[in-house]
Amino acid sequence: MNIFVCVSQVPDTATRIKPAADGKSIDKTDVNFILNPYDEIAVEQALRFKEAQGGEVTVVSVGDDTVLNTIRKALAMGADKAIHIKTSDEIDGISAARAVADVIKNSNPDLILTGKESVDTNSGQFATFLGALLDFNVVNVAVKLDLTGTQLRAEREIEGGKEVVETSLPAVVSCQKGLNEPRLPTLKGIMASKTKKPEEIAFNGGSAYTTISELVKPPAKPAGKIVGADLSAVPALVDLLHNEAKVI
Amino acid sequence: MSSLLIVAEHRNGKLKKSSFEAISKGASVAKDLGLSAHVLLIGGTEVAGLTAEAANYGVTSVLTVTDPKLSAYANRAFATAITEAAKAKSASVILLSATSMGRELGAFVSVKLDASFASDCTDLQSAGGTLKVTRPVYTGKALSTVELKQAVKVITLRPNAFPVLSVPATASVESVSVSFTEKDFGSKVVDMITASGKLDVAEAEIVVSGGRSLGSAENFKILEDLAEVLGGAVGASRAAVDSGYRSHEDQVGQTGKVISPKLYIACGISGAIQHLAGMSSSKVIVAINKDKEAPIFQIADYGIVADLFEIVPALTAELKKRSH
């Protein structure tokens, strides 16, 4: 099986986000970038399919040289190869997806895995963009995947339950927590990853269709009220929710 | 003349609340931009019974794409249906709800129409004839204003972020005929596993959440009882999910669901940054925690510093008493 995994880098989830001086991006000083948590799940799933039925796992990431860190983590987990689509231009989801589609369309991919969403942009659009660009089947937010030959049976999370989806390869699947428990890189994996040099390819994704014109912190909330510290607070709280907040 | 198209979702023969929100917003945006507004319904025979209700929000017409094969969800076929309806009405703005269905359909359609796409928006301004879109990024830790540069713009709206405004009106009903290919049904839903008709935390107007301190799955019963009197859903922190007390579907936060209910009650949740990321845009936040230094109190509107095992059942009883 020829499997591709798209990975992106995101600020560590414990990061306190500060807008940068340009008012459009975040201040990257002291921000530690990590492999997007959902992409770890995608890498793990690719490795499991490969272990079960053979094949090759290639990770792909679009961005400047800083993405090499996340590529290295995926290689250390056990991916075979990596492609770095290099650009320092402003990209958005669609231009990144176009660049990836352009690079892998001639490589006969069977399966392309992505994370459910990047925890920075929270867009959750990339898998669908890729599927639409490549004219492949798409499954989003998968929590279970069963592959028999080229037939794929997936469970995907929806509001209040799950949908069981039947589709066939080639397909693009975005991976949700619950699908698997990602492995930690082993020392052996880390050593082996050092010999795997990412292939660098120039960006060919065209122009971005969206730009961020402003980025601000959400308005601060006024300090709340401590209603009390014992049972007498209960009727008082109900009064406040009813009369002041008017939410019940 | 170009137009605005709103894609409405339905389940079990009923339009979703989030669709009424999208239709209400769409009708008012269309007015500001001088566009006609059309609601699109896609499905099998059940669609006929939904058109009247969809019309009740001040739109010009209700469009239907029906086919027996569309009674089960197939993402590519639904995307084709929307694309064809958008072309038929020269739509320049397409609105969907940021649900599991709307998010993927929006992305599909934006590629097919070479459009700009913004997902999960919490504000959409149309005064002055241009669209201004706000979406939370970094899981709610920042808000971004997005410019959509293409002539056609596809936008999904976060559930619960927009009010429902009914405008009794009449609208024409028009069916759009679409021919589908085999590829359109290359991925299709064959079954649903519904968690006993449980209300989803992302859709509920009131969410009662519990953390590690609940101590067991059984103890969540007290939160279930409170959620029941409030007509809400039960959520959980990651610590509670990782401890096996709740399933991941209920997790609120950076690696769970990001929600904006009108009331969020956090019970025994410390308020770690990854948890706040998922619920800080709730309209009103109540925190019940033994530790007065817990960070959750910094964003709570109302706090009670006490043992949740005492407070929660008392709160349920108080609400029951008053509902009589």
Ligand SMILES: Cc1cc2nc3c(=O)[nH]c(=O)nc-3n(C[C@H](O)[C@H](O)[C@H](O)COP(=O)(O)OP(=O)(O)OC[C@H]3O[C@@H](n4cnc5c(N)ncnc54)[C@H](O)[C@@H]3O)c2cc1C
């Ligand atoms: C990559 C990553 C992603 C994450 N994603 C998420 C996420 O999506 N959602 C999420 O929630 N977390 C997430 N976390 C975890 C997060 O950092 C916290 O560990 C977690 O939210 C803590 O859960 P908690 O508040 O239930 O537990 P704790 O932090 O242990 O807090 C328990 C609280 O309960 C109070 N308490 C104890 N007993 C009682 C009682 N009887 N009555 C009243 N109060 C009581 C205590 O005072 C304390 O404040 C993530 C972490 C990482 C690293």
Ligand SMILES: Nc1ncnc2c1ncn2[C@@H]1O[C@H](COP(=O)(O)O)[C@@H](O)[C@H]1O
């Ligand atoms: N620049 C990128 N390079 C490679 N993959 C990406 C990139 N951006 C997003 N992805 C993939 O798309 C998924 C969803 O991202 P998003 O649509 O931005 O929320 C991520 O989890 C990654 O798997």
